Amino acid sequence: MFTFVEEFAAGSGQRHFGFPTGGIDHGETPARAARRELLEEAKLAAPLSDVQALLPAGHPGILEVKWSRNRFLPFLALQPESTPRSGTPEIEESGIRVVSVDENGAMEMLRSGSMFLPSAVTLQLALDWLKSSSAQDGR
Template sequence: MTKEVFECPWFRVHEETWDELSDLDRRPFYRIESSDGVLVLAITRNEEFILVRQFRPALRRSTIEFPAGSIEEGETPAEAAVRELLEETGYRAGTLRLLGSGHMMMNRYSARDYLFMAQDCQLPPQTPNVPDQDVLLLSPPEFKALVTSGGFEHIPALSLFSLAEWQLGSRLVV
């Protein structure tokens, strides 16, 4: 049995009870339903990683992460990746490649995330205003130092990085 117990513009929470799963023993389980999303590993023509620093209310502080966001109604994952990259960084991709898709937090969230790699990114002549966040351009050694020092906390994004290296057959950071 399923019933909606909370709704807001970003997600809905459903309470479910499972008769056929003995380990749940009819206790309520809460599933979070939200829009599918995109995560973009963006690299400039100069082989710099494009990251954003933005305030995250849930953590009450700013974080450094790859451009990402929700897929809007009627939008394809690729269109969302292009839009999010432009909105969050002001950059346009020369090439955009879908690397895969999957679920970031399978224990509670039903959303599917699409993982993209954007290469040869550059600022268009008329760069849109990118408020409320900072755009960072990091060389591969700088990105590696950020990750290994604990300054890059978006752990699911690192799977995108590994997937990109495996599909390209070459290392992005040495």
């Protein structure tokens, strides 16, 4: 299963799907930031050992779009567990809806154009990693 957050995109004026995302806090590693964002936005927890980088160590990140300097580092959380929701969500998380879909559902989101571009790239890298990992494990 793949877990997405559905949120409003000001550019299109519509809601779109993406993987949990966010910035890296000062002194935080990219993997710890990925784990934190997963917990904050999707209320899913994964041990750091289950947060798989999808690019080589030291990679500067993939450029999001040609007219921006923003880069992203994609990660895959293996078998995250649901955590209880507590308290009032932060303003930026209050409009988020969490959706879990299988590979076919994720590909339909991609083909429909309702997925943010960085998440589309992350999905492809994750599927490639999972396929490669399964082949190495003999599954």
